[in-house]
Every structure is written in C-alpha cells, then in structure tokens.
Amino acid sequence: MTAWIDRRALDLFAIEHPLLLAPMAGSGGSALATAVAHAGGLGAIPCASISLQTIEAEVKTFRTATSGARVNLNFFAHAPITPTGEATQRWLDRLAPYFAEFGVNVADLPKAGGRAPFDSAMCSLIETLRPEVVSFHFGLPVDALLDRVKATGAIVIASATTVAEGRWLQERGCDAVIAQGYEAGGHRGNFLTDDMATQPGTFALVPQMVDALKVPVIAAGGIADGRGMAAALCLGASAVQLGTAFLLSEEATTVTAHRNALRTARDDNTAVTNVLTGRPARGIVNRIMREVGMLSSDALPFPLAGGPLTPLRAATEPDGLGDFQPLWSGQAGALARDASATEIAMQIAERAARMLGI
Numbered sequence: 001m002t003a004w005i006d007r008r009a010l011d012l013f014a015i016e017h018p019l020l021l022a023p024m025a026g027s028g029g030s031a032l033a034t035a036v037a038h039a040g041g042l043g044a045i046p047c048a049s050i051s052l053q054t055i056e057a058e059v060k061t062f063r064t065a066t067s068g069a070r071v072n073l074n075f076f077a078h079a080p081i082t083p084t085g086e087a088t089q090r091w092l093d094r095l096a097p098y099f100a101e102f103g104v105n106v107a108d109l110p111k112a113g114g115r116a117p118f119d120s121a122m123c124s125l126i127e128t129l130r131p132e133v134v135s136f137h138f139g140l141p142v143d144a145l146l147d148r149v150k151a152t153g154a155i156v157i158a159s160a161t162t163v164a165e166g167r168w169l170q171e172r173g174c175d176a177v178i179a180q181g182y183e184a185g186g187h188r189g190n191f192l193t194d195d196m197a198t199q200p201g202t203f204a205l206v207p208q209m210v211d212a213l214k215v216p217v218i219a220a221g222g223i224a225d226g227r228g229m230a231a232a233l234c235l236g237a238s239a240v241q242l243g244t245a246f247l248l249s250e251e252a253t254t255v256t257a258h259r260n261a262l263r264t265a266r267d268d269n270t271a272v273t274n275v276l277t278g279r280p281a282r283g284i285v286n287r288i289m290r291e292v293g294m295l296s297s298d299a300l301p302f303p304l305a306g307g308p309l310t311p312l313r314a315a316t317e318p319d320g321l322g323d324f325q326p327l328w329s330g331q332a333g334a335l336a337r338d339a340s341a342t343e344i345a346m347q348i349a350e351r352a353a354r355m356l357g358i
C-alpha cells in the first residue's frame with residue numbers, strides 16, 4: 001500500500017492511487033474503466049455519446065467486473081445552440097470543395113448529433129443507477145438537475161480551465177475540481193471564456209487553482225507518465241486525471257485511424273481546433289484542420305459542425321486516414337503506450353511514488 005501524503009482524493013473516491021481515468025467519449029467504456037479500477041484508480045464511463053440503455057449496460061458490466069468499485073459517470077453540460085440558416089449555409093459552403101472531391105450530395109447530409117447535453121432522462125438514470133461519482137464537462141447543468149444529482153449522494157466533480165471557472169464550480173457545490181490545462185487532449189471544458197489564446201497550461205494552472213480553492217484539485221492535461229504525475233502532486237494537486245496516456249491501451253476503443261495517428265504523435269503536432277465539432281478541442285493536426293484553419297468562425301456550434309463531416313470521414317477512414325475525424329490527443333501523446341491499461345496505470349502510479357520518495 002503506497003503511503004500517498006495527500007489523502008483527500010483517495011478518501012473521496014475510495015481509491016488506492018490518486019489517479020483518475022479521464023472519461024473519453026468514443027475512446028473508452030466499461031473495459032477501460034475496469035482496467036484502471038483494477039490498478040487502484042478511479043474508472044470513468046463517458047455517457048455523452050451513448051444511449052441510456054448502453055449507459056445502464058456499461059455500469060452493470062463495470063460493477064460485475066470490479067465487485068463494486070466506485071464509478072464516475074461523465075456528462076456534457078453545454079447549452080445547445082440552434083444556428084441560423086445562414087450560418088448553416090456558410091459552413092456547408094466552406095466544406096463544398098470536399099463534398100465535390102468525395103462525391104457527397106449535400107441533400108443527403110446527416111443532422112449532427114451524438115453529443116447530447118445532460119437532461120432529465122439522464123438524471124433519472126442517475127437516480128436509478130446511483131453512481132458514486134458524477135462528472136461534468138462544459139460547466140454544470142441547471143440547478144434543478146444538479147440538485148437532483150446531489151440528492152442521490154453522488155460526489156460531483158467538473159472541469160475548469162481557469163481559476164475563475166474553478167471558483168464558479170466550487171461555489172455551486174462541486175466536491176473536487178479538475179484543473180484542465182491547455183495541454184489536454186479532447187474538448188476544452190471552458191465555459192466562462194471562449195478565448196483560447198489566454199488558456200493557461202497545466203503547470204501554471206494547478207498551483208493557482210490549489211491556492212484559490214478549498215476543495216481538492218485534480219490536475220489534467222499533458223500528464224502521461226510517472227514524472228508528470230509526481231510533478232502535478234508536487235504542485236499541490238490531490239490527484240491526476242489522465243486521458244491520452246490510455247488511448248493506445250488494449251482496453252481503449254480508439255479506432256484504427258486514431259491509433260495510427262497517435263503512433264505519430266509528437267510534442268509539436270497537436271493543436272486546438274473547433275472545426276471537427278464546433279467546440280475547441282485538442283487533437284493531432286489532420287487535413288481539415290490544416291486546410292480550413294484551426295479555429296474557424298465558419299464552424300457551426302457544438303456539436304453541429306461535425307455532422308456534415310460524417311460522409312467525408314466515412315470516405316477516408318477505411319484507408320487508415322483520419323483526414324476528417326477527431327484524432328484527439330494531448331501534447332504528451334508520444335508518451336502513450338500499447339499495453340494493458342492496468343499495467344499503464346500501475347506503472348505511472350508506482351513511478352510517481354518512487355520519485356516522491358514514498
């Protein structure tokens with residue numbers, strides 16, 4: 001048993017190591033959550049892009065496989081925006097050369113969906129399933145829903161990309177705050193600011209968040225090995241949350257084109273872009289990001305920008321190319337390893353403990 005010095009996150013989540021699996025919509029499910037729980041960390045099941053029935057089945061599978069370890073169910077809390085016809089046309093016009101290249105008929109384009117905000121039906125499922133931890137990205141749901149989640153006794157955590165967002169979450173009763181630095185893979189959790197130019201990196205954000213908040217701070221973004229975990233704990237984080245480190249693991253559901261891209265990951269080939277979904281997210285630079293521009297004012301609001309890309313993705317993905325799909329990765333993607341997630345998590349925690357002399 002490792003004698004971690006700060007026990008706040010360990011006690012809150014009933015875990016052996018202060019390591020949380022980042023919920024990763026599309027790349028992780030009950031198998032990945034189980035593997036990290038087996039290593040003594042907290043498993044997470046991303047629920048934003050799966051049906052209520054699938055959420056229920058995933059939780060059941062996790063609970064059976066872990067004999068009742070705590071689980072974190074993750075949801076998005078964005079406010080959906082209905083774009084004007086003009087805005088829709090602008091995005092379709094921007095993509096027109098690609099539709100022509102791949103023979104896509106605009107009349108057949110699917111409506112974008114697949115990433116629903118937390119709603120009453122999801123809340124009812126929480127009331128039935130009673131997960132020990134519920135986490136939110138993009139802020140928090142409206143008070144009435146949040147109160148219902150809290151009434152189940154769930155621990156509530158959420159991502160903050162600035163100290164102001166961390167304070168906002170603490171004031172609304174979050175039990176811990178995830179400090180998501182700019183290095184992080186996937187969607188930025190920002191909700192009080194849209195300014196990507198001023199988003200702080202993990203190394204600067206974590207100690208300032210720790211100083212500002214009373215609740216435990218969980219460091220996220222660019223942490224992918226024991227050195228990073230030890231550094232985050234030295235900065236005052238009570239735990240770390242890792243995503244990219246697990247994307248190549250056996251238990252991740254990362255698709256082939258995404259795995260291929262991750263094997264080319266370097267410190268300098270990811271960027272934050274809104275052209276894949278409509279919200280800023282960090283991924284490995286691909287064709288659409290390069291050609292349309294990383295942050296485009298033409299992109300439809302989240303998650304609608306992704307809908308018209310569906311046939312372009314379908315046309316290029318079978319070749320192992322990820323030209324028109326999210327290849328989410330943090331800036332430490334080159335440290336991700338092909339191994340079991342249990343082994344990855346245990347090695348990271350053990351190395352961090354050794355470095356900290358515990």
Ligand SMILES: Cc1cc2nc3c(=O)[nH]c(=O)nc-3n(C[C@H](O)[C@H](O)[C@H](O)COP(=O)(O)O)c2cc1C
Nearest residue numbers: 022023024025137184185186221222243244328330
């Ligand atoms: C592939 C991928 C998918 C993600 N999906 C989600 C998600 O569904 N919900 C969420 O709260 N965060 C999501 N994130 C962000 C993570 O919670 C976390 O902030 C990030 O992984 C930390 O940075 P790292 O990837 O460098 O470890 C995702 C990240 C990645 C890499």
